[in-house]
Amino acid sequence: MPNPFVLNTTNREDLSIMSIEGYLDAHTAPQFEEKLQAEIEAGRTRIVVDCSKLSYISSAGLGVFMSFIEEIREHSGDIKISGLAPKVRHTFEILGFHDIFDLLDDVQAAVKRFEDKPTREV
C-alpha cells in the first residue's frame, strides 16, 4: 500500500496508549483524529501516543495534537508523546511543539510522567 498507516489503542487502567505507525499525513490524519475524539468522548483524557514506529508526520498530523490538547487539559488530562524518531521529532520542534507537549523517550517514561505531572497549563 502506498500510504501505510496503522493505529492501535490499548486501555491500561486510567491510561490510553495509542500507537501510531507509518505515515501520518493529510490522508491518514482523519483516522487518528477520529480515534482521539472517541477516547475523549469516552472520558479517557490521559493519553500516551507512542510514535516509535511513526516514520513521517506532516502538519496535518501535528494539527490533530494541536486541536485536542486544550480540551484534554481542561479535563485535567494530557497527551504525552513518546518514541519520536529524530526525523519526526525535528518536525515537532520546528513548529515549537516541544514547548507545549511532553516528548518522552518511550512509553514507560511517558506513563511515569503521568504520575509526576498528570496535566499541564496550556
Place this chain on the structure above:
Amino acid sequence: MPNPFVLNTTNREDLSIMSIEGYLDAHTAPQFEEKLQAEIEAGRTRIVVDCSKLSYISSAGLGVFMSFIEEIREHSGDIKISGLAPKVRHTFEILGFHDIFDLLDDVQAAVKRFEDKPTREV
C-alpha cells in the same frame, strides 16, 4: 541514493565469490559486467554470484550472465548463482535461465556444486 548497488568480490582458493546487493538494472549492470570481465581476464573462471541481497534484476542484469557464460565454460569454469529472493528468481525463470544456470540456495551450496560439477555444457 536512488539506485543503490554494491558489489564485493572475495577470492577463496580457486573460487571467486561476487556478492551483489541492491538493484541490478540498465544503470548498474555495466559495473557488474566490468568486474566479471576482470575476473575472467585474470583467469578466474570459477565464480559464485551471491544474490542474497539483490532486491531487483532487469534484463540488463541477466544479459551480463548471458554474455559471459559461454566463454567461462569454454575455460572449464562456471557461474553458479546463489541466494535468489523469490521475486528475483522469478525473473530468471521467466526467461529460462534456470535451465542454463545452476541456481543454489546459498553460497555454501554453490561452492559444493563446484566440487560435484565444475562446469556444464552450454
Place this chain on the structure above:
Amino acid sequence: MAMIERKFSLHVPSSTENLALIREYVTTIGASAGLSDSDVAKLELAVDEACANVIEHAYGHDLTKEVTVRAIFDEDTLSIIVEDTGRGFDPNSVKQEELQELIAKHKSGGLGLRLIQTLMDEVHYEIIPGQKNELHMKKHIRKS
C-alpha cells in the same frame, strides 16, 4: 564539466492518497540532486505541505483536478514548482497565528505555509487566479 539542467515533472489526480507518491518522487530526485539526508527530509515535508494545500484549498478535494510537481536541478540548486489551476489566493493576506493562539482556538490547521518558509531556502508564489497558481521553492545544494 558543466552540468546540464535536469527537468522532471509529475502529474497526479488531486487526492491526498497521492501525497505518498509525490513524496517518493521528490525524495528520489532530491537524493539524485545531491541533497543531504536532512535536506531531503525538509524537501519532502515542504512539498507535501504545498501539495496538501492544493488538494484541499485550491481544488476542494476534486479528484478530477490535477496537481503538477515540477523539479529542476543543476549542480547548485534544486527548484520545485507546485502548480494548480484552482481558485488561487493571496498569500500575503494569510494571517500567521502563533501556535498558542491556534491551540486556544482548537484549530487543526494553519501550520503549512510557515513550515514551507522554514524548510526551503527560497519561496515565492506566482498567482493568476482561475488560470494558474505556482508555488516556487528552492533548496541550495551544499557541496560535501
Place this chain on the structure above:
Amino acid sequence: MAMIERKFSLHVPSSTENLALIREYVTTIGASAGLSDSDVAKLELAVDEACANVIEHAYGHDLTKEVTVRAIFDEDTLSIIVEDTGRGFDPNSVKQEELQELIAKHKSGGLGLRLIQTLMDEVHYEIIPGQKNELHMKKHIRKS
C-alpha cells in the same frame, strides 16, 4: 459506485539513473490501483524494460531528451503508456532469438521485448517515426 479514471504522468530526463524513480512511480500506482504484489513486480519490470529501451535505443542516452510514462486506472484495468519522440522502429521486424542462440553469440541484450510481452496482459506499439512512439501496456486488476 462507478470509479473515475485516475490519470498520472511522469516526465524524466532520458538517463538510466532515472529508472529507479520510474520503478517507484509505477509500483506505487500499481499498489494504489489494487494490483497484487506479484502483479506489481511484473509491472515494475515491464515498465523498466520499456523505458530502458527508450533511453538506449530511441534516444541513444541523450540526457536532454525526455521519457514520459503515463498511467491510467479504473477498477478493472491499469494502462501504462511509455512515450518517446525518438527514431522509432518496427517491432515486428525485431527477431526474437532463443536464449541458447543469444548465449552462443555472446549477446548481452535481446530479452526486453519478450519480457514485456510475458509480463503484461496486453501490449501494442503505436509508432510515428520521428514524431511519437508509444508502447501501450495493460494489466487487468483481479478482484480479491
